Amino acid sequence: MIEVIDLCKTYHMGDNTVHALKNVNLRIDEGEFVAIIGPSGSGKSTLMNILGCLDVPTSGTYRLFGEEVSRMNDNQLADIRNRRIGFVFQNFNLLQKLTALENVELPLIYRGMGAKERHRRAKAALENVGLGDRLHHKPSELSGGQQQRVAIARALVSEAPLILADEPTGNLDSNAGREILKILKELNDRGSTVVLITHDNSIAMNAKRLIRIQDGEIIEDRKVS
């Protein structure tokens, strides 16, 4: 599903040139549960941004579902983000002025889906993560764990095969964090491909495969026992 070949990403900050990713090679198949671990500044977020089609590589190839992403235009990338990828962020990234239901509907709005169908699917997704009774709450009225669950529901609602989670438990206490990991595991069991970014070893151990990244290069890639 994911094929990364000789991927490089370079930034220019004033006079400095930052090599965020140096010749990264990677392959992830459908149904895998991968944790990408590394210290801050290692390039893991940069890698996720490229995997998630939020950013394009400076050089190299990224193939998603067999399609060459690095040559795609803005609109095509937006389409992939809408249909094929579900994001879960550390700070939840929900729209504060919308209710939980409306937040989850958002990807479907950009797909052009009708209101009735949107409602139905969003409701189902929220029930899936155990928030069927909080449909009309705004994010400010929900706990951290609940907000993250809304974010997961949003990632699910578009039936995206790939879920990218960037430090999903970073802003949660250990209980809530455990719950979120549990949900991610369940999603993986049901067939979703999950890629998790973290700097915490204990969280990484929840996955089935571990990829360690440092200074823009992959230094380890093994199965989790």
Add this chain to the structure above:
Amino acid sequence: MAIKSILSNKTRSFLTMLGVIIGVGAVIAAVSLALGSTKNIMDSVEALGTNLVQITITGRNSTRDVTYDDLKEFADKNSDYILALAPQVSGSLVVKVGRTNRTVSIIGTSPEYEIVRDRHIQSGRFILDYDLEYRQKVAVIGTAVVNTFFNGRDPVGKDIKLGGQVFKVVGVLEEIAGGKEETSDDQIIIPVTTAQRLMRNSQLRNFSLKVTDAGYIDQVISMIDMFLSKYYSDSNSYRVFSVEQVLSILNTITGIMMVVLGGIAAISLVVGGIGIMNIMLVSVTERTREIGIRKAVGAKKRNILIQFLIEALMVTGIGGVLGIVLGICIIKFVFGSMGIIQEVYSIPWMMISFGIALLVGIVFGIFPAYKAANLHPIEALRYE
């Protein structure tokens, strides 16, 4: 979606709209002002009838001024074109009956006045050629005069003193303005020859004539021009103009007023638009994170652009409607109560200014919307 974001910060939305509201309201009030202030004048001018031509002689001839007889002969010769011609000597005199006295407007004219000015009598008779020939001291009076001096009783046959001289009332004019003082009912008509003597005004300066058909007006005007040029070498000594000409001048004036006032109002719309652009730019910055999230879940540039553009259009659209309401209120309560001008509501202009408000929304909203659409998703998501 757009309505939600406008309602979420009502104060800010309203203040943003204010420029457009005032601008549109100003355009509508200004147009109404221009149209209404000339309408009164135009209506009374139009009431004179479009077949009317006025001649005014301002200069003097060293040998011989043109007389009533000269003009009458001219009118008779061209009776195919000229229906009737009447001279007018105007002034005001102190009128006395018994102990009552008042200053009233006097018009010295000929029998043709009835036809030329469409002014008829309701009792007695009008001035006759005989009165003119013998400089009779006869008077035809309006109903306001009857009310003041004769207590509404039939005045025909009674005496009336004009400027110290005794006249006999021979007729009463038809009432056309409610019999009130200072209106067309407050007039006394006497023979022009008598008036010339009475008011020491021997040169006839004003003539009105009625054309047989409106199509002949231009012809008649040039005929009169030719005729008078024989008496007065300097063409500035006399003026010939038609009601039509006056109306067209008034239309031009109205037009100029509209352009000037409208232009000023349009400037305020532009200022309002700049205010909108300003606020929208601030709004885009504030919502950077939101835009990033939307892009992350699949919003295309075009989606974001349209979202913000629609918000701008809603602000100007609602502002436009409120502006029209404001304009109507100004017309109704300010102009209406001042009473000097008529209330004129111009629907086409309301449509135009609403359209301009929307245009302002597009023009000043597109730049912020474009900025929003082109935000890089990652930077947007990182924005605090």
